[in-house]
Amino acid sequence: MTISLFSGQGSQYEGMGKDIAETFPVTAEIYDTGSEILGTDLRELCFSTPIEELSRTSNAQPAIMTTSIVCLTAALSKGYKFDGVAGHSLGEYAAMYASGMITLEDAFRLIKARAAAMESAASEHKGAMAAILKLAPEKVEEVCSAAKNYVAAVNYNSPVQTVIAGTPEGVAEVTEIFKEMKARVAPLNVAGAFHSKLMQSAADTFYETAKTITFKAPQVRYYSNVTGGELTELPDMAELLAKHIVSPVRFTSELSAMSEAGADKFAEFGPGKTLTGLVKKTLSGVAAFSIENLAALEGADIYE
Secondary structure (H helix, E strand, C coil), X not given: CXXXXXXXXXXXXXXXXXXHHHHCHHHHHHHHHHHHHHCCCHHHHXXXXXXXXXXXXXXXXXXXXXXXXXXXXXXXXXXEXXXXXXXXXXXXXXXXXXXXXXXXXXXHHHHHHHHHHHHHHHHHCCCEEEEEECCCHHHHHHXXXXXXXCEEEEEEEECCEEEEEECHHHHHHHHHHHHHCCCEEEECCCCCCCCCHHHHHHHHHHHHHHCCCCCCCCCCEEECCCCCCECCCCCCHHHHHHHHHCCCECHHHHHHHHHHXXXXXXXXXXXXXXXXXXXXXXXCCCEEEEECCHHHHHHCCCEC
């Protein structure tokens, strides 16, 4: 059983997807469609925009989603087939498109609204995030819940990696405690406290766009960050996606559910190798590949 995975925010880099786009003409429609809906030249954004500008939430989210879909489209043209999908945070939007839940046009409409809403909320409510390594998730939750300033566990990435988010004061407060516990703390270069209650205004704003979109039942298994498992029935997706903005990413639970369902091969599409690394750290006896450039696309053992 093969699962397609899709990258999250923070994986962006200048030039991502360029060699694949130039080699596979079938991907041109993706850039053209997205550029028209976003009002931005996606080729320029992905290929030549300096990293500081590319890393803005309003730019990073559509650029990463575009690159993920481009990498997948190229693989599909080479005979790649898959049985299920999952994304990490914004990766869920590429996953929804890949599963047939939404059209390409609606994927861009959704990510445009989401990115703008989250960038606005981040400017209104200053936040910070950090990855806590070498500590069990339960311990991370315990420390955060006892903090005087707001901070919470928001990304359950692996049994020994949990990301926290909150006010800068809250993250700084628990960082000292985690260091005393001999955990490793890695601050994240992000614009806000994503997947926390500090994003509530973004969720409310985004919902107004999401409820105008038509969602179809997925044609393959679809795993949700919010539930931590497979969506076996189509819920109110607009409500779920708005909730997603302020809810933890339960990626570890998703990987467990996929493994129990028989998943033994994973292909991550889009910039970076973060999800491939999490799969290898969390599951044993599986194959995982990262498809972010032409060499990886050609060399991965994912084709029938």
